[in-house]
Amino acid sequence: MGASITIQNAVKRYGKDTIINGLSLDIQPGEFFTLLGPSGCGKTTLLRMIIGFNSIEGGTFRINDRIINNIPTNKRNIGMVFQNYAVFPHMSVFDNVAFGLKNRKMSKEEIDRKVDEILKIVKIDHLKDRMPAKLSGGQQQRVALARAIVIQPEVLLMDEPLSNLDAKLRVEMRNAIKRIQKQIGITTVYVTHDQEEALAVSDRIAVMNGGVIQQIDTPARVYQRPANRFVSNFIGLSNFLPAQVHKGGETSLRFHRNGGYRISIKNLSPDVQDGQIVLTAIRPEEFVIHASGEEGLKATVQSSVFLGTATHYFLKLEDGAEIEAIQSADVWEQIPNGTMVCLRVKARKINVFTEDGSQALIVREENL
Numbered sequence: 360m361g362a363s364i365t366i367q368n369a370v371k372r373y374g375k376d377t378i379i380n381g382l383s384l385d386i387q388p389g390e391f392f393t394l395l396g397p398s399g400c401g402k403t404t405l406l407r408m409i410i411g412f413n414s415i416e417g418g419t420f421r422i423n424d425r426i427i428n429n430i431p432t433n434k435r436n437i438g439m440v441f442q443n444y445a446v447f448p449h450m451s452v453f454d455n456v457a458f459g460l461k462n463r464k465m466s467k468e469e470i471d472r473k474v475d476e477i478l479k480i481v482k483i484d485h486l487k488d489r490m491p492a493k494l495s496g497g498q499q500q501r502v503a504l505a506r507a508i509v510i511q512p513e514v515l516l517m518d519e520p521l522s523n524l525d526a527k528l529r530v531e532m533r534n535a536i537k538r539i540q541k542q543i544g545i546t547t548v549y550v551t552h553d554q555e556e557a558l559a560v561s562d563r564i565a566v567m568n569g570g571v572i573q574q575i576d577t578p579a580r581v582y583q584r585p586a587n588r589f590v591s592n593f594i595g596l597s598n599f600l601p602a603q604v605h606k607g608g609e610t611s612l613r614f615h616r617n618g619g620y621r622i623s624i625k626n627l628s629p630d631v632q633d634g635q636i637v638l639t640a641i642r643p644e645e646f647v648i649h650a651s652g653e654e655g656l657k658a659t660v661q662s663s664v665f666l667g668t669a670t671h672y673f674l675k676l677e678d679g680a681e682i683e684a685i686q687s688a689d690v691w692e693q694i695p696n697g698t699m700v701c702l703r704v705k706a707r708k709i710n711v712f713t714e715d716g717s718q719a720l721i722v723r724e725e726n727l
């Protein structure tokens with residue numbers, strides 16, 4: 360079984376630049392934990408601190424109860440898979456995977472047995488005598504993964520392991536990685552800037568921006584209930600519209616800049632004030648398009664794209680805001696450009712933030 364990882368108040372500086380300033384997180388034994396964020400936000404930096412390739416300027420890193428700050432990399436019992444495979448080109452698949460074991464003074468029989476077992480798990484046992492140059496990208500990545508896990512580390516770190524693969528192979532390999540991770544139960548910290556990949560593989564996701572963790576939650580939660588505007592826009596796509604809160608009887612939101620269309624809302628945090636201006640975040644699939652003249656947000660179709668399962672509409676609202684709405688394929692006709700329509704909003708799934716977007720104003724649902 361994997362180990363827990365606990366990071367408290369981590370600080371990383373490169374010269375005078377502080378990249379990470381007081382970052383904390385807890386990773387459970389056996390968890391598939393993903394660091395997700397835009398380029399340059401500090402994902403690789405944090406991973407390199409965990410494995411020991413980077414100095415640590417502050418804070419405490421623990422694997423189980425052991426503080427690892429000053430323990431050398433080769434004593435931390437961590438396996439790592441990099442973006443660019445890093446397999447030895449002059450060694451066969453078998454020798455690549457056996458390499459880490461040879462340094463551990465095992466008998467030849469034991470090494471053979473272990474390598475065969477791991478090659479079966481990653482499903483390349485039929486390729487064990489091949490040289491890396493004669494393998495596909497996905498097969499090379501399986502070799503790299505096998506080499507990292509054959510030493511039975513307590514923790515597996517993966518830094519964008521699939522970014523060199525084409526789109527179809529990426530999906531195949533991410534499913535393979537998830538299956539293998541669950542099969543051997545190893546605590547995994549996975550780095551990606553691909554939000555779909557993060558949603559697909561993770562038990563929990565830490566969304567990072569500028570060296571700061573914005574939210575740590577399950578894939579469903581970071582998508583459905585983002586902690587702030589950044590997360591809402593980084594995971595999936597959101598349209599942001601200001602609205603005014605009306606309390607008394609039923610609480611409602613009034614899109615005051617767009618004709619005063621009102622929706623009632625049940626799950627707004629109780630400390631929101633009557634009259635407060637808030638920022639709503641509405642996913643494209645939460646709009647329902649109706650013919651013009653009915654109740655809703657008045658909008659003009661600017662353009663549309665038919666994508667098989669749905670049609671994506673790009674529309675302009677009365678206040679000039681440009682938004683995207685998705686209509687599922689059970690509607691046959693494509694609405695022509697220039698048409699005036701009315702957009703109703705499915706209130707249950709929208710998100711509401713403070714006007715500056717920094718804080719969510721929705722009560723946490725326990726069943727999500």
Ligand SMILES: Nc1ncnc2c1ncn2[C@@H]1O[C@H](COP(=O)(O)OP(=O)(O)OP(=O)(O)O)[C@@H](O)[C@H]1O
Pocket residue numbers: 373378396397398399400401402403404405552
């Ligand atoms: N050795 C270094 N010396 C100085 N600055 C560095 C060094 N390595 C990284 N940085 C800086 O630290 C910040 C975080 O970099 P990091 O590589 O951790 O980003 P990342 O989240 O992994 O991005 P990407 O998705 O592009 O891989 C960046 O601003 C980067 O320029």
Ligand SMILES: [Mg+2]
Pocket residue numbers: 402403404
């Ligand atoms: Mg990186």
